[in-house]
Amino acid sequence: xxxxxxxxxxxxxxxxxxxxxxxxxxxxxxxxxxxxxxxxxxxxxxxxxxxxxxxxxxxxxxxxxxxxxxxxxxxxxxxxxxxxxxxxxxxxxxxxxxxxxxxxxxxxxxxxxxx
Amino acid sequence: xxxxxxxxxxxxxxxxxxxxxxxxxxxxxxxxxxxxxxxxxxxxxxxxxxxxxxxxxxxxxxxxxxxxxxxxxxxxxxxxxxxxxxxxxxxxxxxxxxxxxxxxxxxxxxxxxx
Numbered sequence: 001x002x003x004x005x006x007x008x009x010x011x012x013x014x015x016x017x018x019x020x021x022x023x024x025x026x027x028x029x030x031x032x033x034x035x036x037x038x039x040x041x042x043x044x045x046x047x048x049x050x051x052x053x054x055x056x057x058x059x060x061x062x063x064x065x066x067x068x069x070x071x072x073x074x075x076x077x078x079x080x081x082x083x084x085x086x087x088x089x090x091x092x093x094x095x096x097x098x099x100x101x102x103x104x105x106x107x108x109x110x111x112x113x114x115x
Numbered sequence: 116x117x118x119x120x121x122x123x124x125x126x127x128x129x130x131x132x133x134x135x136x137x138x139x140x141x142x143x144x145x146x147x148x149x150x151x152x153x154x155x156x157x158x159x160x161x162x163x164x165x166x167x168x169x170x171x172x173x174x175x176x177x178x179x180x181x182x183x184x185x186x187x188x189x190x191x192x193x194x195x196x197x198x199x200x201x202x203x204x205x206x207x208x209x210x211x212x213x214x215x216x217x218x219x220x221x222x223x224x225x226x227x228x229x
Binding site: 031056 | 157159164218222
């Protein structure tokens with residue numbers, strides 16, 4: 001049981017480039033999330049998904065897209081990267097069955113720099 | 116809207132000192148409250164949680180009590196160790212939010228000196 005895995009760990013992009021951040025969980029969780037963490041700040045929600053085929057925007061969705069074709073995978077797509085997207089990105093998952101007090105499990109993060 | 120406010124860091128302590136990290140929240144209804152810890156280079160790990168007023172969450176010597184009257188969830192530890200050096204995040208989850216997302220404070224960095 002690997003939990004939540006993310007790739008890559010680090011990436012440097014040039015302005016205008018695109019990339020996909022990968023996230024996979026092996027816990028059969030239906031809820032998955034993408035957060036970004038800016039220096040000295042808490043995490044802010046970008047997008048989330050309540051199950052395969054269902055996604056919705058969070059607080060800061062502009063410049064990002066997501067898809068959820070399987071329960072396990074929840075990739076985050078950056079189109080036309082901008083310096084404002086320099087951040088650490090965390091994927092997380094949780095299960096619905098126990099209700100809103102269930103633990104969110106986090107991946108190790110992807111550190112992205114846009115130059 | 117819902118929000119979490121934490122004391123700013125860094126907090127620097129000597130080993131075996133008493134730790135308090137303040138956390139207050141604003142939320143409609145009765146949120147669930149969490150403390151997460153982030154060790155250098157790692158993701159966030161749940162440290163403890165509380166789901167209703169007067170609940171006390173505890174783990175690894177850390178404690179926090181859900182205080183509805185003061186809308187607070189302060190983190191305490193009686194005797195810190197060097198290995199406790201990390202960033203600590205207070206967070207809430209509103210029962211009224213169907214996304215079950217976490218709302219985080221800005222984090223408090225703790226440095227424990229030998």
